[in-house]
Amino acid sequence: MTITKDSSAPLVAVVGIAGVQGGSVVKELAESSKSYRVRGFTRDATKPAAQARAKQGVEVVTVSIVVENKDEVYKAFAGADVAFLVTDYWEHMDMEREINEGKLQIDAAKAGGVKRIVWSGMPSFKIISNGKYTNIEDCEGKFVVSEYGRASGVPFVDVQAGYYGTTVFSLPILIGDKQADGTYDMPWPVHPTTVLPFIDATHDYGLFVRHVLELPTFPDGQTVVAYGEKITLQDMAAQLAKGTGKPVTFKEITPDQFKTNLGTMGLPASLHDRMAAAWGALADFGWEVTNTHDGLPRKPRSWAEFVAHADWSKALA
Incomplete structure (x- = not known):
């Protein structure tokens, strides 16, 4: 099971091979019994992750996918059969930039002759909430790109990444500080019965x-949520406690308390309302997941399995 150079195999262009999602896509294509050629895009081919992909047989292309570099982006997609596209809002936190760069990828893939596009999008909570939550930019920008992709004329599927398990490491306030009695309270601004479509993104996206x-018919126009398990937050806390042997419980806090906690991390104030709104939308409306795990090449990791494989020595010190 390797990535091939055989010209008879479909050529898959993968954006962000040194990142979580792009890297996971390459990993899975390499493990398939089917043959693929892979052209992987990165801004820095010297990164260890990019070099590891090259050793797997990936054709590594150094390209910055920004509007100012349009000609090079178009060249990078030329001749590809399939494209996996992704943007990173959190790199710059600029919704208009994300929309423009997402549209650029779709336009370049179409011009390059791509016959199928898989895009990493997100739901629009502005639409889901009937206008109650309008400022969740990391979701709204991706949704705009999704609609653009569906109208492109190229068969298009949105594969949304569920809630990253690793978020508890990048946002340590989600675990909370060790209390005087030795416990951890997982202070989140939602009800304990709120359900998340958790995913170990590196392993399973x-x-x-x-x-x-690899479906017999490419599901043009559909949305798929990549998740390992749909789980309540109170069960996440209980399984974290069981898996690590640490006393962890879930604690519901107010949105204002959550924003105060965000401030302790030095995050810009402009993000506080936006991130609190994201949790409010999840609590009020949930994240709709209609697809199952039926037909997947293997079973994705559950939260308990993620807990067992992760290093908690710093988060639960």
Whole structure:
């Protein structure tokens, strides 16, 4: 099971091979019994992750996918059969930039002759909430790109990444500080029965992309949520406690308390309302997941399995 150079195999262009989602896509294509050629895009081919992909047989292309570099982006997609596209809002936190760069990828893939596009999008909570939550930019920008992709004329599927398990490491306030009695309270601004579609993205996101590409009929226009398990927050806390042997419980806090906690991390104030709104939308409306795990090449990790594989020595010190 390797990535091939055989010209008879479909050529898959993968954006962000040194990142979580792009790297996971390459991993899964390499594990497939089907043959793929892979052209992987990165801004820095010297990164260890990019070099590791090259050793797997990936054709590594150094390209910055920004509007100012349009000609090079178009060249990078030329001749590809399939494209996996992704943007990173959190790199610059500029919704208009994300929309423009997402549209650029779609336009370049179409011009390059791509016959199928898989895009990493998100739901619009502005629409889901009937206008109650309008400022969740990391979701709204991706949704705009999704609609643009569906109208492109190229068969298009949105594979949304569920809630990253690793978020508890990048936002340590979600675990909370160790209390005087030795416990951890997982202070989140939602009800304990709120359900998240958790995913170990590095390990499993690409599994769903591979599944979509290998279906007998490409599910044009559909949305798939990549998740390992749909789980309540109170169960996440209980399983974290069981898996680590640490006393962890869930604690519901107010949105204002959550924003205060965000401030302790030095995050810009402009983000506080936006991130609190995201949790409010999840609590009020949930994250709709209609697809199952049926037909996946293997079973994705559950939260308990993620807990067992992760290093908690710093988060639960």
